[in-house]
Amino acid sequence: MRVTADRETCVGAGLCALTAPQVFDQDDEGVVVVLTAEPGDEARPAAREAGTLCPSGAVRVVE
Template identity: 45%
Template sequence: MRITIDTDICIGAGQCALTAPGVFTQDDDGFSALLPGREDGAGDPLVREAARACPVQAITVTDD
């Protein structure tokens, strides 16, 4: 699994960090970011739910 965040459309709603806090966080400007070493989701079952919760669909989850 690979997770990408389109920082050009992220509005910093934080739904991803609330849904899957073991994978997502917010940077100093309030925008979504992946925790270091979590680019593959680290097996977190809530990653796809976090992507669906994004109000602007800035998160993409793809299977390798």
């Protein structure tokens, strides 16, 4: 699994950081920050859900 986020597309909703805090965070402006591009097995379900929930489509999860 590979996780990426387009910081230019991010609208700062924060669903990624709330859903998968071990994978995503937000900077001081509320823009997504990827903490780990290759999450471990325990974080993968949450990372997938974050990719689904992102309202702007900034978060991408590739298996």
